[in-house]
Structures are given as structure tokens and as C-alpha cells.
Amino acid sequence: MTKQVxxxxxxxxxxxxxxxxxxxxxxxxxxxMKSGETHVITLxxxxxxxxxxxxxxxxxxxxSKYGRIRDVTDRYPQGPTVPGPTIIMTEGDVAEITLEHxxxxxxxxxSLHVHGVHYKIKDDGTVKAMNGIVDSAAFPGKPYTYRxxxxxxxxxxxxxxxxxxxxPMLGAEDKGLYGAVIVNPSSMEVxxxxxxxxxxxxxxxxxxxxxxxxxxxxxxGAEINHIxxxxxxxxxxxxxxxxxxxxxxxxxxxxxxxxFHTFHLxxxxxxxxxxxxxxDTVNIGPISRKTFVVEAGExxxxxxxxxxxxxxxxxxxxxxxxFRVLE
Numbered sequence: 001m002t003k004q005v006x007x008x009x010x011x012x013x014x015x016x017x018x019x020x021x022x023x024x025x026x027x028x029x030x031x032x033m034k035s036g037e038t039h040v041i042t043l044x045x046x047x048x049x050x051x052x053x054x055x056x057x058x059x060x061x062x063x064s065k066y067g068r069i070r071d072v073t074d075r076y077p078q079g080p081t082v083p084g085p086t087i088i089m090t091e092g093d094v095a096e097i098t099l100e101h102x103x104x105x106x107x108x109x110x111s112l113h114v115h116g117v118h119y120k121i122k123d124d125g126t127v128k129a130m131n132g133i134v135d136s137a138a139f140p141g142k143p144y145t146y147r148x149x150x151x152x153x154x155x156x157x158x159x160x161x162x163x164x165x166x167x168p169m170l171g172a173e174d175k176g177l178y179g180a181v182i183v184n185p186s187s188m189e190v191x192x193x194x195x196x197x198x199x200x201x202x203x204x205x206x207x208x209x210x211x212x213x214x215x216x217x218x219x220x221g222a223e224i225n226h227i228x229x230x231x232x233x234x235x236x237x238x239x240x241x242x243x244x245x246x247x248x249x250x251x252x253x254x255x256x257x258x259x260f261h262t263f264h265l266x267x268x269x270x271x272x273x274x275x276x277x278x279x280d281t282v283n284i285g286p287i288s289r290k291t292f293v294v295e296a297g298e299x300x301x302x303x304x305x306x307x308x309x310x311x312x313x314x315x316x317x318x319x320x321x322x323f324r325v326l327e
Contacts, residue, residue, distance in 0.1 A: 036092030036150070038063040044102045045110040045138070045162070045177060046080040052176040053103060053165070055084030072230070081234040083213050083220050084160075084179030088230070089117075091155055091186040095148040101138040103165070109137035110165040110172075111144070114181060115287065116158030118149040125163045137164040148181070155185040157211075157252045157291045178256050180211050192293035193271045193278060194248075201293055207247040210235075213254050214261045214284050214309060217317035242324040243296035250293045255284040262310035263290065265323060267300040281310060297325035 042058040057076035063069050113125030123146040128135050138144040162177035189200045209224040221235035253263045261284040269280045270292035282290045308320035
């Protein structure tokens, strides 16, 4: 065998090995996205004493790709709340959610329609007259199960809401049937403005998250407390929220209903998502979302910092609250 032939064979073998390695890495990445956790959830749609409707977490178990199961139901309030439970997933996860109809005095269907994540048309949360396939909703004594996939690229904060109760085309989100899905990036990092610098923040370092819904002329809120292992605390309407000085806090501000708003938080600034622009006021329309991280009291210290809608009529109607930063 000549030296030239051996050299050709060497480079051919080298190319084959490189392509094999690339294919292996690509397959590993695909497998990593397909091998996330499975969230097995049961939600109920119920009545509140006030006459509003609300979702309630009945059960939430997380199954790992190795078959281990964690029951995290005790993270949620025991009764129905407005907003409904916040479902937290990571890119690559799957949620199998069974919705039970527990609305007294009604036989109308109730559903879950979600934004942002992937699903098939049978999981759309609409009636057959709209989707052409099936009444994707729960009836009394007849639950319905949805499958949502937090595929690669779906990281973000997304609303879910009813799309069939009352008005079968629009649903009853205006009566309280709405909640949020947070899909964390697989990197578990987000970009934020901290101490005047744009940095990548590890989500494990975030101590609290506040989910604030802007509905007509009222804020509706919930806290996710990571100091207490992700405990979810209902804050109800126009709440006072709080943190300790220096804690990293993630806000999720979401519009629901038909009104357009302007969210403003005093004393703090953050990055406009996907940009290097520093802001302290953002526009919020129906179903639009803004998510950002701040350091509590950065540059201003402890105090009670006002947050409100900057639309004058909404502010005059009481659409405001306080962000208390404690020593």
C-alpha cells in the first residue's frame, strides 16, 4: 500500500468519525429535549363564595425520566384561587392535565386553552364547532385530559384560560378562569440588569416570583416563594407584595380581558426583554406578557415602592399596590 493511499484512507476514516460524532451530539440534544419531566396534574374548575369562578390544583405529581415521582401538591393553596395555579415547567417537559368540572348549578362545559406551548388540536380547549374535531372540555362527571409539550423554544410566561364556559366561543376568563404557565429555559438562566450590569442570572438564585394579572381596572396576584420550596401564595386583588433587601425577584405581568394597560414600578428598573434597553414602564395588552428580574431595593434601599397602571382612569379606579422592600 502506497503512502498516498494510506493518507487518503486516513482522511476518509477521519471524516467518517467526525460525521458520526456530530450525529451523536445532535441525537443527544434531541434526546435531552425529549427526556424531560412529566407533570401529571388534576385541576378543578369551581365556584368561589363571591360568585366568581376559579381553578384549583387538586393534584400535581412530577415524574422524572427515570420513573421517580415527586408529589408537589402541597405547594398550592387548598381551595380555588384567582388567578389560578401557576404551572412551572422546563423546556423539554410534558404536562398531562386532567380538568374536572366542579361548578355548582351548571352543566355548561369548561376548558383549558393554553398559549405558547405545543399541543394537538384535540387539546385546544375549544368546542367542536370551533376546532372541527371534539368538544375539548370537561362536563359534570366527565373530566377531560390535555397534553401540553414545553418544546424547545417555548421558554416564557404563558396564560391559560377557559374557552367554553358561558359563551362557548369565548369562555369565562372574565369570571376568573385563568392562570399562568411558566416555562423556564433549559439553561435555567435569564438575562437581567443587576447593579447596573447586564448579566445572566441563575434561576436558582431567584428568591420570589410575583405573577401579576392586569384585568380591566384591577391587579390580581400570586407569589411563588422559592425560599419555601416553591410555595404558591394567593395575593388576590391589588396586593401588597414584599421582599428582603437585595433579593432577586422575578416579575410576570400579564394582561387579561379587553383593556390596555401601562405597568409602572417605582424605584426599580429592568431590561426590556430581548434588548439592552433599560425601562421602568411597559405596555400590557390583552394576553400580552412581560417578564423581568430586579434586585429588591437596588440603588434605593428599603421602603414601600408603588406599582400601578399608568392609564389615569385605571389608577383612579384603584389599580395599584405596593412593593415593600424590608431590611
